[in-house]
Structure formats: structure tokens, C-alpha cells
Amino acid sequence: MKYKLILFDSDETLFDYKRCAREAFSITLSYFQIPFLRPTYFEEFDSINMELWSDFESGKISRSILYIERFKRFFALDNIGVNIKYFNAHYLDIIGQFSYLIEEANDVCKALKQHCTIVILTNGFSHIHHRRVKNSPLSLLIDKVIATQDYGYAKPDKRIFDVVFELYPESDRDSILMVGDGLHSDVLGGINANIDTCWFNPYCKQNTLAVSPTYIISTLMELVPIVLIC
Numbered sequence: 001m002k003y004k005l006i007l008f009d010s011d012e013t014l015f016d017y018k019r020c021a022r023e024a025f026s027i028t029l030s031y032f033q034i035p036f037l038r039p040t041y042f043e044e045f046d047s048i049n050m051e052l053w054s055d056f057e058s059g060k061i062s063r064s065i066l067y068i069e070r071f072k073r074f075f076a077l078d079n080i081g082v083n084i085k086y087f088n089a090h091y092l093d094i095i096g097q098f099s100y101l102i103e104e105a106n107d108v109c110k111a112l113k114q115h116c117t118i119v120i121l122t123n124g125f126s127h128i129h130h131r132r133v134k135n136s137p138l139s140l141l142i143d144k145v146i147a148t149q150d151y152g153y154a155k156p157d158k159r160i161f162d163v164v165f166e167l168y169p170e171s172d173r174d175s176i177l178m179v180g181d182g183l184h185s186d187v188l189g190g191i192n193a194n195i196d197t198c199w200f201n202p203y204c205k206q207n208t209l210a211v212s213p214t215y216i217i218s219t220l221m222e223l224v225p226i227v228l229i230c
Contacts, residue, residue, distance in 0.1 A: 003196070003227045005171040006112055007164065009155075009180030010122035010129050010145075013200050014109070014138065016100040021046065024095035031090060032082055045074045057123060057154055057185050096128040099136035104220040109141040111224045117171075120145045121164065121178070123154045123185055155185040161193030177214075179223060187213045198223060 011017035022042050029036060038044070049070045055061045061069070071084045071091075109118055118141055122129050126147035133145050146164060153160040164176070179198040180186025188211050190197035199213035200220065215226055 001115060001228055002175060003116060003177040004175040005117045005119065005164075005168055005177070006223075006227065007119050007121045007176065007178045007190075009178075009182060009186050009200075010120050010124055010132070012102070012181045013179060013186075014102055014105045014120065015132060015136075016102050018046070019100045020095050020098035020132075021049075023098060024091055027094050028087060028091040032087060034080060034082065037078060044077065045070070048073050053123075054184070057156065057182075063149065092125060092128060096125075096131045097135075099132045101136065101138070102220065106137045106141075108220040108223055109138055111221075112227060113141045116227060117143045117168070119143055119164070119168075121148070121155065121160070122146070123148050126150050155182070156189030156192050158189070158192040161189065161195070164193075177227065183207060183209045183211060183213075187211050198226065 008014050025042050025045060026036065029041075052061065052066050052070050052073075056063060056066045067088055068084050071082075071087055075082055075084070112118055120129065120133065120142055122145070124147065126149040129147055130145050133139055133142055144167070146160075146167070148154040148160050151160060151163050153163070165171075165173070168176075173193070173195050176195045177198055178186055178190035178193075178195055179200060181200045181202075183199060187197045187199050188209065191211055196214040198215040198217060199207075200218075201216055202218050204218065217223055217226070
């Protein structure tokens with residue numbers, strides 16, 4: 001067996017971020033007595049949010065700007081006045097309460113736990129992901145949650161992978177596999193760190209970046225033979 005340490009991204013790899021975010025968004029709007037103006041309201045916010053996350057991971061903006069700017073831009077679409085700082089804080093508190101899993105996430109972690117150390121490596125907010133894992137069935141399967149927020153480096157920066165190497169010095173790079181849905185954050189990050197990568201691509205998205213993952217899977221259970229047979 002080649003891989004001994006599996007690094008999983010969190011959102012949209014193990015956890016169903018879209019479902020968590022949609023529910024938190026709806027609850028927070030209701031709390032602030034803001035109407036759900038259009039059927040596409042969440043999708044409009046999510047598009048802005050994803051664009052800003054991409055800017056953050058590319059080093060164009062800071063995490064603190066991301067916190068505020070996503071809701072500032074969103075509410076500006078309809079000239080809605082709201083205290084952005086309080087809205088964001090409430091939204092983050094609510095979203096951290098949800099721990100919905102991607103299909104097969106629990107099964108794949110159970111299968112791999114018998115043979116590998118499983119770690120979450122996420123660019124997401126630290127307190128949210130620690131809370132989410134603690135309240136999920138994965139809490140007994142995950143060895144550690146490494147949130148890049150705690151270290152000052154975000155994927156794809158190779159320095160956050162250096163943190164992993166320091167935390168797990170017994171694992172050489174040939175025995176580490178990075179698994180995630182993000183081509184830029186997860187796959188490019190793994191390549192920058194000189195480790196193998198697995199792109200989780202359940203929606204058959206086109207590879208628009210000049211990066212080549214070691215493996216591509218469309219379901220999480222496809223990972224098991226890759227890890228156990230290699």
C-alpha cells in the first residue's frame with residue numbers, strides 16, 4: 001500500500017457545503033427580517049462568495065476582506081441596508097451547526113481509517129470546521145483538522161503542506177495523497193508540495209487549469225482501490 005496519510009479537503013469533498021450554506025443563508029436572512037427576494041437568491045450570493053474565495057486563494061484579497069465583501073456586494077444588488085459585520089457573524093455561527101456529509105464520505109473514511117491516517121486540510125474558517133467535524137460521524141475517523149487560517153498560509157501555498165510534513169514527520173511525501181474538489185487549491189497545492197493528488201470531480205467539470213492530478217474520481221469510494229491497491 002503506497003499511501004499512508006490521506007489529506008482531505010473539507011467543503012464539497014467530505015462535507016456538503018452547498019446544503020450547509022443554503023440553510024444558514026436562509027436562516028440568517030430570516031433572523032435579520034430580510035425577505036427571500038428571488039428563487040435564485042442563494043445562487044446569486046454563492047456566485048459572489050465563490051469568486052471572492054478564488055481571489056483569496058490566489059492571494060488577491062485577505063480573509064478579513066472576504067468576510068465582509070461577499071455580503072457587502074450581495075446586498076448592494078438590491079440596495080439593502082444591513083450591518084454586514086453582524087450578519088456575517090450570525091451566518092458563520094449558523095453554518096457551523098450543520099454537518100451534512102457528501103454521499104459516501106463516512107463510508108470512505110471508515111474504509112481508509114483501517115489502513116491510513118486521515119487528516120482534513122481546509123482553507124475554511126477554523127472554528128467552523130473543528131465544530132463541524134466534532135458534530136459529525138467523522139469525528140472518530142479524522143486524526144486532525146488542519147485549518148490554514150491557524151497558520152497564515154492557504155492552499156495552494158506549499159508552506160501549508162510544510163506544516164503537514166512537520167506534524168507528520170514519519171510520512172514521506174511519496175506516501176501522502178491530497179484529495180479535494182478544488183483544482184487550484186487542492187490539486188495545484190499538492191503539486192506545489194510535490195505530493196500525489198486526487199481530484200474529486202463528481203460533476204465532470206472541465207479541467208481549465210494547466211495542472212494534471214495524479215488521479216480523477218467522480219465518487220468517493222473510487223478512492224479506496226487507489227489507496228489500497230497502489
